[in-house]
Amino acid sequence: MKQLVDLVPALAVMLGANVGTTLIVQALSFDVAAMSPALILLGALMFRRGQNPQIHDLGRVFVGLGFMLLALHQLLAVLTEYADTPAFEAVLSAISKTPASSVILAAILTWAAHSSVAVVLLVMSLCSKGLIDPYQAFALTLGANLGTAINPVVEGNTTGDYSAKRLPLGNLATRLAGIGIVFAALSPVVSWMTAIDTDGARIVANFHTAFNLIVAVAVMPFLTPFANLLVRLLPQKIDATDPGRPRYLDASAKETPVVALQAAAREVLRLVDILGDMLAGTKAALTSNDRRALSSLRKMDTILDRLNRAVKQYLTSIDRDELSESDQHRLDEILIFSTGLENAGDVLDQNVLPHLAKRLRRGLKFSKEGQRELSDLIDRLSTNLRTASALFMSQDERVARMLADEKIVFRKAEREGMSDHFRRMRTGDLDTTETSSLHLDLLRDFKQINSHLVAATAYPILERQGELLQSRAIRQASPESSFT
Known part of the structure; x- marks a missing residue:
């Protein structure tokens, strides 16, 4: 269809x-x-x-x-x-x-x-x-x-x-x-x-x-x-090596919903691997002058979208009336995590890659300090992606708290980056200002990617435990309920 x-x-x-x-x-x-x-x-x-x-x-x-x-x-x-x-x-x-x-x-x-x-x-x-x-x-x-x-x-x-x-x-x-x-x-x-x-x-x-x-x-x-x-x-040729083709979504497994949910969860882990490769490619693109590398990263996002679409179609075709309450929760968790991974990939494709293409087009180079800061944040995103993957499988509350705390790191990096950008503007260094503006855009995008990972895994668990505030502006809850 x-x-x-x-x-x-x-x-x-x-x-x-x-x-x-x-x-x-x-x-x-x-x-x-x-x-x-x-x-x-x-x-x-x-x-x-x-x-x-x-x-x-x-x-x-x-x-x-x-x-x-x-x-x-x-x-x-x-x-x-x-x-x-x-x-x-x-x-x-x-x-x-x-x-x-x-x-x-x-x-x-x-x-x-x-x-x-x-x-x-x-x-x-x-x-x-x-x-x-x-x-x-x-x-x-x-x-x-x-x-x-x-x-x-x-x-x-x-x-x-x-x-x-x-x-x-x-x-x-x-x-x-x-x-x-x-x-x-x-x-x-x-x-x-x-x-x-x-x-x-x-x-x-x-x-x-x-x-x-x-x-x-x-x-x-x-x-x-x-x-x-x-x-x-003109039927489509089935290519077994196509990375965008689902490997674990067996139609016959839907007769046993528990098995189907495990198959869908295994397929979603492929999305984790693809997003991890995209982050690694993004880190390399901070200093690389290879335009073709950006094109291959966009192709990865297309694969990510195809797999997420396949997972959603597979799960929504399962009869929820045949699922227990816990299985229904698990189905929702898989859908939320898969969608969160796709949203993170979209941020890379629609925001980060155009910024990196602009850097190549204008011949800009990040300072050593700026490059190190961006590389460290990408490494942190990769670590958080692995943590989110482990949390998706284990549903451990302690891991959920650790991952939620990572939002503080990215908020702090964005605030400090903005302060540095305004400082460069005051010095009147236009070239450095243009690079720092690009740096600031990337910080905001990395923060958004991290937010998608946290929202797709940590938040649902913390919300079930009553440890998630509905608004960050409200500070009347107990200290242990301050995860946002």
């Missing part, structure tokens, strides 16, 4: 992307290439002068857009030069006698050029010059739409997992169906389109947009059954 839920929106996005590319053709049907120098200049100024990271990145966007418009304009100019040659005219004359050959030729050109936009722009140019009539132009446009759907199928995943082909083959199937229907009714379509506009370039652009828009609207209501069909025809 997970694949089906993922596939339906993916197919919808693909339909939307097909419509979106036609808007580029619509824009380029006007003379927008003159804007490219202005876009490049504006982007360069924003990139070099922008102090705000968002303005800095937006400058890159403008530079890229300017060069893209310039490159498309140059490509169209080169292709148009060949359009006036006798050989090219002879080819056009030959394929005009068999419209199906126009579709095939445009599909081959698009596949070779990896750009339906370039081929459609060429067709627009030929039609505007009267070298081809609208009927042949529409047939070539249909071929361009076919060719751009062939590329992902031919050049996609080749690992033998047929499920990886679901999206590109689904996109190709919808294109083929649309092309077949429109090609059969091409003559009346040409009459309708030419009645709306007589400009050769505009009618090709309008037909290209209308074709993709109509296909998207027609297919959208049938995406779910279509995705079902693709899942049945």
Whole structure:
């Protein structure tokens, strides 16, 4: 079901992307290439002068857009030069006698050029010059739409997992169906389109947009059954070495809930190992310049999410009426701990790794003192993770108190880090201030990770024993009930 839920929106996005590319053709049907120098200049100024990271990145966007418009304009100019040659005219004359050959030729050109936009722009140019009539132009446009759907199928995943082909083959199937229907009714379509506009370039652009828009609207209501069909025809290959595949969640064990709970608990310990590897990789990334290491840490978070999802689906499918009260408590403990581990991984993925990527992007280095403090906190997090794992299995109150006390260490580190940061700001050392600001962000994130570990293991035990205050602001309880 997970694949089906993922596939339906993916197919919808693909339909939307097909419509979106036609808007580029619509824009380029006007003379927008003159804007490219202005876009490049504006982007360069924003990139070099922008102090705000968002303005800095937006400058890159403008530079890229300017060069893209310039490159498309140059490509169209080169292709148009060949359009006036006798050989090219002879080819056009030959394929005009068999419209199906126009579709095939445009599909081959698009596949070779990896750009339906370039081929459609060429067709627009030929039609505007009267070298081809609208009927042949529409047939070539249909071929361009076919060719751009062939590329992902031919050049996609080749690992033998047929499920990886679901999206590109689904996109190709919808294109083929649309092309077949429109090609059969091409003559009346040409009459309708030419009645709306007589400009050769505009009618090709309008037909290209209308074709993709109509296909998207027609297919959208049938995406779910279509995705079902693709899942049945292209089953997923089971990879025993896939780290995100559950190892201990035996479906048959659910007939004996006690055994199923033990299997789920064993699976959750795999999440502990993965999060531990992520912490070790984070520690190495404090000084490393390897960007690929950050990418592999993000992949670990994906594995963590997949396993947590599998554990939740497994446990929620157990009939709670067949569980004793203690077993129901254990089921809840497993779910809470698994979710806490996933939340800790999300903090690493969404907060810590972007900070470390920023350090690499700006060429920053932590001071030796700051690096040692961050490394020590990561080591402490790793120790707390092992403690949380032991507490998850033992449910020992003493271990719960020890783990809850660790929050004091991280609160103290954050307060001291903030004081040091403000001190550096007063000295006016901008480079050191930027590094200390990043240091402060990481301290806050490490504190949040530790909070997830404590909340997922220590708090439920302390709450059952009446040793957990509902609010840290209330100090009327006895000293032994001060764990927060």
